[in-house]
Amino acid sequence: MDLREKRSESPAGQVRNVVKSCIEEKTNKDWIKDSGERKTDTENKKRCINAQTSQDRRRRVKKQTENKEKTIKRRRNEEEGQIEKESQAKKTSKDGRIERRRFEEGQIVKEKKGEKTSKDKKIKRRGIEEGQTEKESQAEKKTSKDARIKRRRVEEGPLQMESHADKKTSEHESYKNIQIDKENKKTTEENSKGTNIEQKEEKNKRLRSEDPLESGSIQKRPCLDIERPAPLDVNNYSFHSIVGRGGFGWVMLASFRPKKQLVAIKILTKESEKNDCHAIAKEARLLKISRECAFLCQSYAVFQSELEAFFVLEYASGKSLWKMISREGKLPTSRIRFYTAEMVVALQFLHSKGIIHRDLKPGNILIDKDGHIKICDFGMAEENIIGQRKTYGLAGTPGYRAPEILSFEDYNAGVDWWSFGVTMYKMATGVLPFSAAGSIQKQRLVIIMKPPTYPCDMNEEMLDLLPKLLEINETQRIGLNGNIREHAFYSTINWEDLENRRLETPFQPGMPSVDDFEEFPITFSRQSSSEKENLKDFSEVDPNWNWQE
CATH class of the missing domain: 1.10.510.10 (Transferase(Phosphotransferase) domain 1)
Structure with a gap:
């Protein structure tokens, strides 16, 4: 047996062992205690650190949130200020526009008043000129009429004396003098017509020179007056009633104003399905031929507007x-x-x-x-x-x-x-x-x-x-x-x-009288001189129709 083992088995060794074990046990307990304390301290420190960190984090988050709210608030304030500025600017511009519009309207009203004043002046001046022209024409007519009456009285005196002597001679002379009177009358009318045409031309020139649209930088445009014989102008007819209607168009009872003569006017629409230009021109030719037969409907005149063709026919008062x-x-x-x-x-x-x-x-x-x-x-x-x-x-x-x-x-x-x-x-x-x-x-x-x-x-x-x-x-x-x-x-x-x-x-x-009929209101398209809108060689008057008498 080893010495060490013997000593440990001895009573003193046993006591020593017990003491040693106690000391070791105490040491272990202390070490465990120390280690536990140390462990607890470490955990506490960690816990403190974590608490500090979370607190700092909360503070940072709170600070960031406050900063964000401040930024949002600042931006909102800036935007509201911008909007308010823009609305004020719009209001200012709107007020400016309203004020400018009022100013422009005031200017327009002033211009209109000025135009109206100038127009009234023109109308007044035109009326004075027309009145003077009318007075002159009336004076000329009266003078020429008095002269004709005087001449007729002078001529009728010797004729009456001669009629007692030789009736046949007087009749011949009276017929001759009537023809002379007719020629003189026609000459006078032609002269007066020429005078009126000259006056019209002078008047048109004067009106064009006074027109503000034809002065200044704008180039003057000539005024083209289309002279039409009276039977070829639809404005020289009064319309009274519709006497016939069909797929071709319609026929109206009308009167030629200068002679107060009742006529029938057949009106064809140029662009209708049943009336093409060829058919209208053909009917015009046939009506011209029909003048040679007493039992075919006679046409006095044919003329046209932009959209219509007009056939002036004799009015058959006995109906059909x-x-x-x-x-x-x-x-x-x-x-x-x-x-x-x-x-x-x-x-x-x-x-x-x-x-x-x-x-x-x-x-x-x-x-x-x-x-x-x-x-x-x-x-x-x-x-x-x-x-x-x-x-x-x-x-x-x-x-x-x-x-x-x-x-x-x-x-x-x-x-x-x-x-x-x-x-x-x-x-x-x-x-x-x-x-x-x-x-x-x-x-x-x-x-x-x-x-x-x-x-x-x-x-x-x-x-x-x-x-x-x-x-x-x-x-x-x-x-x-x-x-x-x-x-x-x-x-x-x-x-x-x-x-x-x-x-x-x-x-x-x-034949009834024109006065027995009332005027029927009707309008037609304008009468144009454009070759594109008119039928070629269409308008004409029957040479045997004495429309001038």
């Missing part, structure tokens, strides 16, 4: 055959003979000129003031149908169309003689010979399958003539086949006297 038939039911045979004989003359004249009417019916046959018929409305007429030439196309009014038109075949003047026969049948019975209802094919079948019925009391000559007019085969139809004037129905007609309007008419409607 259609209105006469509607009023009386059917017409006496003598009246039918007279009216249809004049229609024969008119149709033969048109056909000799190569013209077919294509719309002959009672509504297009008028009665003039003396009781003679006038065929009107050449809107559907066709030209240059001469010899073997034919035309085609649907034309005319249902019930009056010839079968060859309904068959869409080529045709010639025979279609007018068919319509003539239908019109005669309508005048004699008051009804149409064939129904106008249904389609074109149905109307054609009715004509072929169902011949017209003739009243038992119909005149024998008319009963023989009508079937020859209503012949389905146009080559066998009277008018084309044979001379209709030689038919027994017209045996009592003196054709020479008829053509010269010497036969007595069934009745004479007469």
